[in-house]
Each structure stands twice: as C-alpha cells, then as structure tokens.
Amino acid sequence: xxxxxxxxxxxxxxxxxxxxxxxxxxxxxxxxxxxxxxxxxxxxxxxxxxxxxxxxxxxxxxxxxxxxxxxxxxxxxxxxxxxxxxxxxxxxxxxxxxxxxxxxxxxxxxxxxxxxxxxxxxxxxxxxxxxxxxxxxxxxxxxxxxxxxxxxxxxxxxxxxxxxxxxxxxxxxxxxxxxxxxxxxxxxxxxxxxxxxxxxxxxxxxxxxxxxxxxxxxxxxxxxxxxxxxxxxxxxxxxxxxxxxxxxxxxxxxxxxxxxxxxxxxxxxxxxxxxxxxxxxxxxxxxxx
Amino acid sequence: xxxxxxxxxxxxxxxxxxxxxxxxxxxxxxxxxxxxxxxxxxxxxxxxxxxxxxxxxxxxxxxxxxxxxxxxxxxxxxxxxxxxxxxxxxxxxxxxxxxxxxxxxxxxxxxxxxxxxxxxxxxxxxxxxxxxxxxxxxxxxxxxxxxxxxxxxxxxxxxxxxxxxxxxxxxxxxxxxxxxxxxxxxxxxxxxxxxxxxxxxxxxxxxxxxxxxxxxxxxxxxxxxxxxxxxxxxxxxxxxxxxxxxxxxxxxxxxxxxxxxxxxxxxxxxxxxxxxxxxxxxxxxxxxxxxxxxxxxxxxxxxxxxxxxxxxxxxxxxxxx
Numbered sequence: 002x003x004x005x006x007x008x009x010x011x012x013x014x015x016x017x018x019x020x021x022x023x024x025x026x027x028x029x030x031x032x033x034x035x036x037x038x039x040x041x042x043x044x045x046x047x048x049x050x051x052x053x054x055x056x057x058x059x060x061x062x063x064x065x066x067x068x069x070x071x072x073x074x075x076x077x078x079x080x081x082x083x084x085x086x087x088x089x090x091x092x093x094x095x096x097x098x099x100x101x102x103x104x105x106x107x108x109x110x111x112x113x114x115x116x117x118x119x120x121x122x123x124x125x126x127x128x129x130x131x132x133x134x135x136x137x138x139x140x141x142x143x144x145x146x147x148x149x150x151x152x153x154x155x156x157x158x159x160x161x162x163x164x165x166x167x168x169x170x171x172x173x174x175x176x177x178x179x180x181x182x183x184x185x186x187x188x189x190x191x192x193x194x195x196x197x198x199x200x201x202x203x204x205x206x207x208x209x210x211x212x213x214x215x216x217x218x219x220x221x222x223x224x225x226x227x228x229x230x231x232x233x234x235x236x237x238x239x240x241x242x243x244x245x246x247x248x249x250x251x252x253x254x255x256x257x258x259x260x261x262x263x264x265x266x267x268x269x270x271x272x273x274x275x276x277x278x279x280x281x282x283x284x285x286x287x288x289x290x
Numbered sequence: 291x292x293x294x295x296x297x298x299x300x301x302x303x304x305x306x307x308x309x310x311x312x313x314x315x316x317x318x319x320x321x322x323x324x325x326x327x328x329x330x331x332x333x334x335x336x337x338x339x340x341x342x343x344x345x346x347x348x349x350x351x352x353x354x355x356x357x358x359x360x361x362x363x364x365x366x367x368x369x370x371x372x373x374x375x376x377x378x379x380x381x382x383x384x385x386x387x388x389x390x391x392x393x394x395x396x397x398x399x400x401x402x403x404x405x406x407x408x409x410x411x412x413x414x415x416x417x418x419x420x421x422x423x424x425x426x427x428x429x430x431x432x433x434x435x436x437x438x439x440x441x442x443x444x445x446x447x448x449x450x451x452x453x454x455x456x457x458x459x460x461x462x463x464x465x466x467x468x469x470x471x472x473x474x475x476x477x478x479x480x481x482x483x484x485x486x487x488x489x490x491x492x493x494x495x496x497x498x499x500x501x502x503x504x505x506x507x508x509x510x511x512x513x514x515x516x517x518x519x520x521x522x523x524x525x526x527x528x529x530x531x532x533x534x535x536x537x538x539x540x541x542x543x544x545x546x547x548x549x550x551x552x553x554x555x556x557x558x559x560x561x562x563x564x565x566x567x568x569x570x571x572x573x574x575x576x577x578x579x580x581x582x583x584x585x586x587x588x589x590x591x592x593x594x595x596x597x598x599x600x601x602x603x604x605x606x607x608x609x610x611x
Contacts, residue, residue, distance in 0.1 A: 040406070087587065096346055096402060097543065100405060101544060102587055105587040105590065106587065108579040108583030112580035116577060116580075225536065236407060236410070270417070284398040
C-alpha cells in the first residue's frame, strides 16, 4: 500500500513538473498567436536553443546558474532580433507564409547547432548543492532538482501573472491580444508590444530548455517533439489564453504520465485523443475568449 | 485563379519534355525524374486543399504514407497480393475512409488551429507506423521485393519492373490525375469549393453546405496523395515512417510556395525546383540545411507568389518602364 501510494506520488510530482515545463513553452506560443496572429513553428527550436545554451555556457563559465542567466538574456535578445528582421514583416501575411518562413528557421537552427555544437547527445550535471534526493517512505526517494524546477516554473508563472495583470505593459499586451487594431488607435505602441511579446515568448521557451537540461538529455530533434505537444496544449487551451495553456498543459502532462503507467501501449495516443475530444466539444479551445 | 493560355502552354511543354526525357540517354536520372513526378502529384493533391480551397494542411504526408503503407502491407508484409487491381483500390479506399474520419475533426477548426490540428493528426499516423508492429511499425520501415503486377488474366498488361515502363506509367498517372482534377474544378462542386477560399461566410449565407464541401475536397485531396504514396512505394521498393513525418508535410508545402499555388503548373514546377535545389545544396555545400533554410526565408520574404508569378512580375516591371 505504502509503495503504491509512494509511486503514485512520484508520478504526480513528475506530471506537475512536466506540465509546468509545457506551460512555459506553450504560454509564449499562445501569446504570440494571440497578440500577433502569427504561427511560429520554430518555437520548439528556441527550446532546443536554450538547452544547448545551457550546455555550452555551463562549460564555459563553470556555473549552471550563471549560464542560465546569460542564456536567458541572449535568448531574449535573439528573439527581439528575429522579430525585427523577419517576423514583423509577416503579421499581415498569410499563415502559410508564416509556417514556411519558420520552417526555414528550423532548418537554419538545426544546422547551426550541428555546426557549432555537433550532433551528439549531451547531458549537464545537476548543480552540486541541488543534487540530492528526498526520501519518500522507507525505500523510495525523489530527486530534489525536479522539485526545484517545479518551484522555479511556479515563480516564473507568478511573475507572468503579475506582468500581465498588474502592470501597464501587461494591460497593453492584453489590449493587443483582444484587439490590436483598436489598441493601436488608442495610442498603444503596438509594434513595441509585439517585439516584447515575441522576445518574452522566445525567452520562456529557451528558459524551459535550460532548466530542463540537467533533468534530461540535450539532444538534436528535442525541439520538434516539444513543439507538437505545445500545439496540442494551445489548441486545447484556446489561442491567446495563458491560463488555458496552464490548464491544458496540466491535463496533457497528467494524461501522458499516468497513461504511460496504466496503459503503456496506448499512452502515446492519449494526448491526441484528448485533443480530438476537445475539438468535438469546443473547436476553439476551452478558454477561448 | 487567373487562367492564361500561357499556363496551358507551359503545362503542355512540361509534359512533352517529361515524355522525351528518357530518349535523351540520361538513364541515371530517369529514377530521380520519376520520383520528382511522384512528388509533383503529391504537391498537386495538396494544392487542391491549400491553393483552391484555402485549407492549409500541415499533415498531408499522412495520406502519402497511407498509400505507401497500404501497398507495402498487402504485398510484402502480409503477402496477400501484388496485384495492381487490388492493392491500388485498397490504398485509395483506406485513404478515403481515414481522411473522412480525420476530416470530421480537423475541419471543425479554421486558420491557425487547422494548421496545428492537421499536424497533430499526422503525427498520430507517424507514431502508428513507427510503433505498432501489426501495421509494419518500425524505425526502418519495410522492404518491398516487387512492384505491383498489372495483369489481365495471365496476360501481362504492363511490366512495371521495367524502369522505362514504370517511368511512363508514373507520367501517365500524373497526366490523368491533373486532367481529372481539372474537370473537378470546373464542375459546380469545384466552383463552389473555390468560392469557399475567397469568402467562406458568403458561401455559407448563399446556402452552400460549406462543411460538407470541405470534407469532400479533403477526402479527394487525400486520395490523390495516397495515389502518389502508392507510386512512391512501388517505385522505390520500400517504405519507412519518414514518409509520414512532419518534414515531408512541410516539404510539400514548400514545393507549392516555390511553384505558386492555385495552379497545377505550380505544384509541378515547385516539385522540380525544390528537389533540384536540395540536390544542388547537398552536392555543392557542406551545410545544405542552412542554405535551404536561408533560401526559404528569403523566398517567403521577397517572392510570395512563387516562381509561377515571375512572368507577371516581369510584365509589371516592363509595363512600368
């Protein structure tokens, strides 16, 4: 009984951690969709980029946390640059062109990664002072770093809540997401809001890639897996809804984690079955405003 | 939707060039050209959705894969039959049934949602052929030992094992597919579908059953994609999960935008342009993905109408001067 309870607890903790990570990636994606109306399939590449930043910068600086801070700044900067050079020209264009341009970016990012870091799978050590396990009962334990990750994700989510709901910039972002044309007429500098949202989205995805790097492998192709799950999260949550993304990310994470415990043969499909159900019930997502 | 005579001339010239190509003696390239023609058919089938109906599917590779796997499973995996008369209808009907079911879900969405949802459903198909052994699921895919047999009784109608026969068989399939789709687009249904692209709400208000029409087009496009996948499996003696990957879906969208949408010439030109470009980058540069990516980005930014828009752009330029 104790063992069953303990392993359920461990799975639940894993699910929460996975859900929070998905939320960080999907919230940026859903905000970019919602505010600018742009579909960016290169969002997964930013997640991958973050992981590789963490790997390279940890190697250079010798300190994981310095690497994360540097990587986050770098990612936000790259996001602003991409918005300025490429994405801002696409806001009024067809979704097809947005898909293809960002597909081009995926190819470029993958090749740059291959040129600069190589195609090997890497791992990063968990920082020494976080590298211990918490005992659960007599025989089980849980790695502290995963709890730490969940805690950091929750802090970031609270930070986003404050930014979006309690600050002037946040009200501009919300205005942009509701009706960007009207917001512009009323004097909101919408191109500034766009750049900010895009850089923030890139930063969040890269940050997720960075803090998850010590808990899993840094590998080529990691971006696309995450992107497709994030799409499902955005579809379920509803485009532009950050809290929809949080809810959907948790649903998907629990379904995926417990699905692979109880029905391992069909676990891979469960995510998509849930999406199909939501589409039948509410094609615009659960939290579409 | 602009119908200039030039396009038909271009289409005719292309078909004649393809017919004459094997006589030029570049035998080594026959294989590559037939593969490109198969991809051109795949691109044309997607054009029906993207270019004519305005449905941007990011999961079209799923139907290509259904056709390819249908043949592979019937012929070599379960060794039921190699007969063209059985395997082809099975491949097409499988695509029709599956796309009907998927269409019921995905067509409830629009715009960005549609793109994401088609990608997600295609991913389900990818996982199936990657992970489920009963339908040949494995990373390596399946090898085929023979092409479809085209016989009437014991009389061999066409021997597809002969490379040249296969080449012309593929050309003929593309030709008849384009002709069929041409008639479809000029039928009342085809006209209505093109109206959906221009103004869906108006079509709805006039009283057209928009959802049903979209579903019909979705099924037709999937059936033609399955046909191209079937030919691909037969031509290359093998299938693998990569045929259904999102890369494949993105590549075929690229062919359309390279060639120009809403005109069958575009799909064919785009398939040639894309494959040749990729070959050139792979042969002459170390980092083909990088150059291909940069080309795509520049193309989207500066030539949104595709290669097929060049004549008109040129005319506009000359007209101004």
